Amino acid sequence: MLNRTFEYRPPAPEPPERLGLLDLLARMKRNPLECWTAEVFREPVVKPRLPFVDALLIHDPSAIKYVLLDNAANYRKDSIQRRILSKGLADGLLSVEGERWEVQRRTLAPLFARRTVVSFGRAMLKAAKRLSDSWRELGPGALIDATAEMTSLTLSVLALTIFSDGIGDDIEEFRAAMNDYFGAVGRIGVMDLFGVPDFVPRPGRTRLTRTMVYFEGVIDDIIETRRHRLACSAQEEDSKDLLALLLGALDPSTGKPMSLREVRSNILTFLSAGHETTANALAWSLFLLSQAPEWSMRVQEEARRELSGPAEGLADRLIVTRAVVEEALRLYPSIAALSRTPNEPDRIGSFDVRAGSLIVIAPYVLHRHEALWDRPEVFDPSRFLPEARTRIPRFAYLPFGVGPRTCIGSSFALQEATIVLAFLTHGFEIDLVPDAEVWPLQRITLRPAHGLPMRIRPRNAAHRGE
Ligand code: HEM
Known part of the structure; x- marks a missing residue:
């Protein structure tokens, strides 16, 4: 148990008791995280009084x-979430609905089965080692932006x-285009919130279209080359990458493969859904460890002990x-925050909900709820250590959502973040720069508003694989 005398309270907006409409709109634009009033952290269900939106929190x-x-x-x-999350990914698992979703979900499930995810452990270690090599080259005391470094690392793991x-030829160009993409879609605009139709131009759309055209071209080339290669040679089941698995995936009910369009959309979906999300989990973990020496x-200690063991099952041994x-x-x-829209009127607890209304479930609020x-x-x-973890109510902790649309990549992400965090903490002292301003900002993902300026110093201990 953490010593009660050392209780670290990381930065978070102070929830206001109440909010006027103009203040709400200003905060929504600046940082939606600042819109949650104290009431939502106390009450199980809140019906906010909003002029244009019928919502239930x-x-x-x-x-x-x-x-x-x-x-x-x-x-x-709901349409807000789909509009924000699914630009350019229209035929991928994150965006499709109904029967198309069911077919894709069951076709893609084996790609994220435990055995497959465990087999990716080596690639995760390899990416961590490459990053650590590049950090060593920077020399002792180098200044990094941990958010940018983690974003680049998670992209390497996905690659x-x-x-x-x-x-393709140029990973840096691919990376820059990826950042452009997130820059263009990452803002929850007031226009989106109030359901302004899609044909009304949004800032950044032309840039997004250019980025998507670039991506689609690169990915189509890669798929084409791979199809050709797979036709000529068989690959061992265990050494297959996600592309080979996607190209070979068959709907268990009909035996049909995915179309080229669906393969491409799902590659983009994995890149977008798995990239910044996992990078932020890692960046926040590095930040929190830098503030809590005891946990660091x-x-x-755990990393020193476990990284020298077999790569197989490594993440399962990194319990702390x-x-x-x-x-x-x-x-x-x-x-x-997650949101949903009822197709038919319904009753949630003692609240009637209308078809088409907005239901919001915010993991940020849920995870800080006073009653839970x-x-x-x-x-x-x-x-989250094994015994205590069993006492957390099942629906009180939902970083990956829950139910049929739960994150398909959750084990992948947890395994990756755990292995990389252990590897980097073992190899380096990683300290926040004094006076750095750290603040959570909600865009498409919840990230440090001003990045995370950190100083890294290699530790002397011999590193796994070095
Ligand atoms: C820490 C990292 C991650 C977090 C916090 C996260 C979170 C989530 C959440 C909350 C959802 C559910 C959204 C909803 O119910 O509306 C989701 C869905 C999804 N995630 Fe993740 N995710 C992460 C990493 C990944 C990775 C690594 C991948 C793939 C490589 C991935 C692929 C997806 C896909 C495809 C869906 C849509 C599933 C469906 O609708 O059937 N995610 N994710």
């Missing part, structure tokens, strides 16, 4: 279970696991490290 585990699991068929992803034989020591990642995802869930957590604002990974 639910942070009660049984009501969440009802919406996301028991009666999930009546609740589709190694999707395209084990490389991303525990992660180092994983608890740190899970606690980082509690305090700063990469997807801070002891000292919710304190960083305490011991909540």
Whole structure:
């Protein structure tokens, strides 16, 4: 148990008691995280009084279970969430609905089965080692932006696991285009919030279209080359990357493969859904460890012991490290809010909901809810150590959502973040620059508003594989 005398409360907006409409709109534009009033952290269900939107904010585990699991068929992803998340990914798993979603979900499930994800452990270690080599070259005391470094690392992991034989000619160009893409879609605009139709021009759209055209070209080339290669040679099941698995995936009910368009959309979906989300989980974990030396020591000890063992099952042995990642995802869930729309009128607890209304479930609020957590604002990974973890109510901790549309990449992401955090903490002292301003900002994901300026100093201990 963390010593109660050392209780670290990481930065978070102070919830206002109430908000006027203009203030709400200003905060929504600046940082939607600042819109949550104190009431939502106390009450299980809140019906906010808004002039244009009929919304219900639910942070009660049984009501969440009802919406996301028991009666999930009546609740589709709402148009705001789809508009923000699915630009350019229209035919991928994240965006499709109804029967097309069902077919894709069952076709893609084997790509993220435990055995496959465990087989990606080596690629994750390889990416961590490459990053650590580049940090060593910077020399002792170098200044990095940990958010940017983690974003680049998670892209490398996806590149190694999707395209084990490389991303075309220029990874830097690909990376820059990826950043452009997130820059263009990452802002929750007031126009989106109020349902302004799609044909009304949004800033950044032309740039987004250019980026998508570039991506589609590169990815189509890679798929074409790979199809050709796969036709000429068989690959061992265990050494298959995600692209080979996608190209070989068959709907278990009909035996049909995916179309080229769906393969391409799902590659883009994995890149977008798995990239910034995992990078933020890692960046917040590094930040939190830099503020809690006691936990940093525990992660180092665990890493020293476990990194010298076999790569197989490594993430399962990194119990303390994983608890740190899970606690980082509690305090700063990469997807801070989920939303749904009822197809038919319904009743949630004692609230009637109309078809087409907006149901919001915010992991950010849920994970800090006074009724569900002891000292919710304190960083305490011991909540996620094996015994304590069983006491967390199942629907009180949802960084990956829950129910049929739960994150398909959750084990991939947790394994990656755990392995990389252990590897980097073992290899380096990583300290926040004094006076750095760290603040959570909700865009498409929940990230540090001004990046994370950190100084890195290599430790002397011999590193796994070095
Ligand atoms: C820490 C990292 C991650 C977090 C916090 C996260 C979070 C989430 C959440 C909350 C959802 C559900 C959204 C909803 O119910 O409306 C989701 C869905 C999804 N995630 Fe993740 N994710 C992460 C990493 C990944 C990775 C690594 C991949 C793939 C490589 C991925 C692929 C997807 C896909 C395809 C969906 C849509 C699933 C469906 O609708 O059937 N995610 N993610």
